[in-house]
Amino acid sequence: MPASTRPLLLALLGSPCQEGANSRLLSAFIQEAGDWEIVRRSLPELKILPCLGCQTCKQNQPCVQPDRMPKLFRLFERAQALVLAAPVYFYGFPAQTKAVIDRCLPLWYLESQRRAPVRLKRPGYFISTCASQRHGEFGVIVREAKAFFHTIGFQYTQSLLVPGLDGKPGAHRLNLALQHARTLGRQLNHLL
Numbered sequence: 001m002p003a004s005t006r007p008l009l010l011a012l013l014g015s016p017c018q019e020g021a022n023s024r025l026l027s028a029f030i031q032e033a034g035d036w037e038i039v040r041r042s043l044p045e046l047k048i049l050p051c052l053g054c055q056t057c058k059q060n061q062p063c064v065q066p067d068r069m070p071k072l073f074r075l076f077e078r079a080q081a082l083v084l085a086a087p088v089y090f091y092g093f094p095a096q097t098k099a100v101i102d103r104c105l106p107l108w109y110l111e112s113q114r115r116a117p118v119r120l121k122r123p124g125y126f127i128s129t130c131a132s133q134r135h136g137e138f139g140v141i142v143r144e145a146k147a148f149f150h151t152i153g154f155q156y157t158q159s160l161l162v163p164g165l166d167g168k169p170g171a172h173r174l175n176l177a178l179q180h181a182r183t184l185g186r187q188l189n190h191l192l
């Protein structure tokens, strides 16, 4: 497909570890989504400032925090599909990624004031890992991810949740998960 006509897949890394498990899983996913135009961003590297709860955005005024969040909003708008990969930190997202999610409050107000979805739902994939072997460890982060996807106009289409990534057995689990990530990426490719 010519580059100019390719739809955009926005690939977000939510881990501060640039070479960690989530980074590798994200790479495996996008490797197989070859027919998409891919824009990859590391959320921690964007250094997005936290929401101050001032409610300025409720009045449709620009956010008081001076950073690159408007650029991220433009990418949310342009993307036809989304994949987010982030580890569990104390049941939730790493602080840098949670800051991005909180800063989506203007979009949440937009939707609630219009009383209609911001736009048609586009496919969204969620990848997450944790050290614990308990699958229940993902309960909170999955709820947060669903709320985030919904707020920025993506459907929570499918997830790849990988527990038990500590120690030697973790390496084996990560290899299996990399295969699953490639399968998910191929699945997205078939949507084209």
Ligand SMILES: Cc1cc2nc3c(=O)[nH]c(=O)nc-3n(C[C@H](O)[C@H](O)[C@H](O)COP(=O)(O)O)c2cc1C
Binding pocket: 015, 016, 017, 019, 020, 021, 022, 023, 086, 087, 088, 089, 090, 091, 092, 129, 130, 131, 132, 133, 137, 165
């Ligand atoms: C600050 C911090 C908090 C963490 N909290 C949890 C947790 O609550 N439950 C868990 O199972 N693992 C927890 N972990 C482990 C990470 O989720 C795990 O190592 C993950 O695979 C790291 O992914 P990454 O290599 O992509 O950064 C925590 C790690 C850190 C650094």
